[in-house]
Amino acid sequence: MIIVGELINTSRKRIEKAVREQDAAFIQQIAKAQAEAGADYIDVNAGTFLEKEEAYLPWLVQTVQAAVALPCCLDSPNPAALNKAMSVHRGVPLINSISLETDRYDQMLPVITRAPCKLVALCMGQTAMPTTSQERVLAAEQLIDALVRVGIDLPDIFIDPLVQPVSVDTRMGTAALSAIGAIRERHPQVNIICGLSNISFGLPERRLINRYFLALALGKGLSAAILDPTDRAMSAALKTARMLLDQDEYCSDYIEAYEGGILSNT
Amino acid sequence: MTYKALSEAVIKGDVNQAKAETQKAADGGADPQHVLDDCLIAAMDVVGEKFAQGAMFVPQMLRSAKTMQACVAVLKPHFRGGGMTTKGKVILGTVKGDLHDIGKNLVAMMLEGAGFQIVDLGVDVAPEAFVKAVHEENGQVVGMSALLSTTMPAMAETVKALENAGKRKELKIMIGGAPVTAEYADRIGADSYAPDAGTAVTEAKKLLNAQ
Known part of the structure; x- marks a missing residue:
């Protein structure tokens, strides 16, 4: 299971303030807390700064990597900002994201082929958001096909089925879940990721x-998630679900979490 | 005359009850404009307020909005002559390069519920398409949505395009979407920023001085 720690995102007010004031200590404290809580990647997103994103994203990468020995998830649809962030990144970053939308795909291609990277690939259609499971599976197939052709290995592709709110359409939960199941069945090697x-x-x-959605998605074959690793109740749900899905030999992570006090009062 | 049962059915989202009450009112010779304004729209105002207070949630709001639409359909044949009076016409769309439609659709539903007429241009709407719609539809408000920081500049381009077309002065422009801020609205010369569907309604009313 691959955890992307989502907290360093300038759509959160305290992060926005820290980035604006170039408060490295605050950013590093958040990065460390997520690393200690089990994050495999630290997401960095400076999207709210628009033009200044190009300066702030690489600053975030350097600031985070000075504090933790983890790769970053470079969270931006902006090729210029991604290029600058990749130039200063140590190790192999996870780029979030690419999709089949014609302009976006063409603009992202030079970014993802310039240096080794892993990629979040969104199951967005060319002209509309997906609604059904079938539309998501079709987009996933096209993305996998295109990315393999430019030399990306299957395990480096993180398919994101695009989760949409059940409040707006109660079929959205099963649409994403059954897409995860179908993609997993066809492609045992790709990673499947989603935001929660x-x-x-x-x-x-x-x-x-x-939390419940995470457990259900894990049951369908989700292998990575963008979440707040410091959320104890979320961690407890994750560990419990993984144990129940035979992803925790001798239930050791679960018991360790119990001993660490993570499972109580959640 | 008030129609308490009808208002309550709309607020609850009980579509069968609400349609039956609307039919009853229409058959009883009630003024359809009165039923629309003082009953259906008034009920949706309550829904909007409750939603803003966190006392109602998106699915309930949608249910009420759909119930209201069903009642309007029942009412429509009873309007004679001038037809329905609306609060104004709002042209809505998600800007160029952006395919996200959930927020924009919620705004459309709530504005419709509040008595505005909606022209929904859909997603990935180019500045020229907004200009064309303004020419053709004669709307008073343009509402733009963007969910990506990379597509926000298309809002500024659309404002410019409306200026260049000589339409800016007669229009009010409202923008919203997750990365959008009031400060950004100011910066690009929009008239108003709405962070959610409930606010979109109060802002649209303010922009047009409607009740």
Whole structure:
């Protein structure tokens, strides 16, 4: 299971302030907390700064990597910002994201072929958001096909089925879940990733919904998630689900979490 | 005259009850404009307020909005002559390069529920397409949505295109979407920023001085 720690995102007010004030210590503290909680990648997103994103994204990479020995997830649709961030990144970054939308794909191609990287590939259609499971599976097939052709290895492709809110259409949960199942069946080697917060938009007690969705998605073959690793209840759900899915030999992670006090009062 | 049962059915999203009550009112000779304004739209105002307070959630709001639409369909044949009076016409779309439509659709539903007429241009709407729609539809408000920081500049381009077409002065422009801020609205010369569907309604009313 691959965890991408989502907290360093300038759409969060405290992060936005820290980036604007170039408060490296604050950013590093958040990076360390996520690393200690089990993150495999630290997501960095400076999208709210628009033009200044090109300066802030590489600054975030350097700031984070000075504090933790982890690769970053470079979270931007902006090729110029990604290029600058990749230039200063140590190790192999996870780039978030590419999709089949014609302009976007063409603009991203030089970015993803210039240096080794892993890639989040969104199951977005060329002209519309996907609604059904079939549309997602079709987009996944096209993405995998295109990315393999430019030399990306299957395990370096992280398919994101695009989770949409159940509040708006109650079929959205099963649409994403059955897409995860179908993609997993066809491609045992690719990674399948998703963000967990979209599912609960527009509803109360969002974290509860997010946790259950994570467990259900893991059951379908999700292998990576963008989440807050410091959220104890989320970690508890993740560890419990993995144990139940035979992904935790001798239930050791689960028991370790119990001993670490992570499972109580969640 | 008030129609308490109808208002309550719309707020609850009980479509069968609401349609039956609307039919009853229409058959009883009620003024359809009165039923629309003082009952259906008033009920949706309550829904909007509750939603803004966090006392109602998106699925409930959608249910109420759909219920209201069904009631309007029942009411329509009863309008004679001038037809329905609306609060104004809003031209809506997700800007060029952006395919996200959930937020824009919620805004459309709530504005419709509040008594505005909506022209929904869909997603990936180029500045020229907004200009064309303004020419053809004679709308008073243009509402733009963007969910990506990379597509936000298309909002500024659209404002410029409307200026160049000589339409800016007669229009109010409202923008929204996850990465959009009030400051950005100011910067590109939009008239208003709406962070959610409920606010879009209050802002649209303010822009047109409608009740």
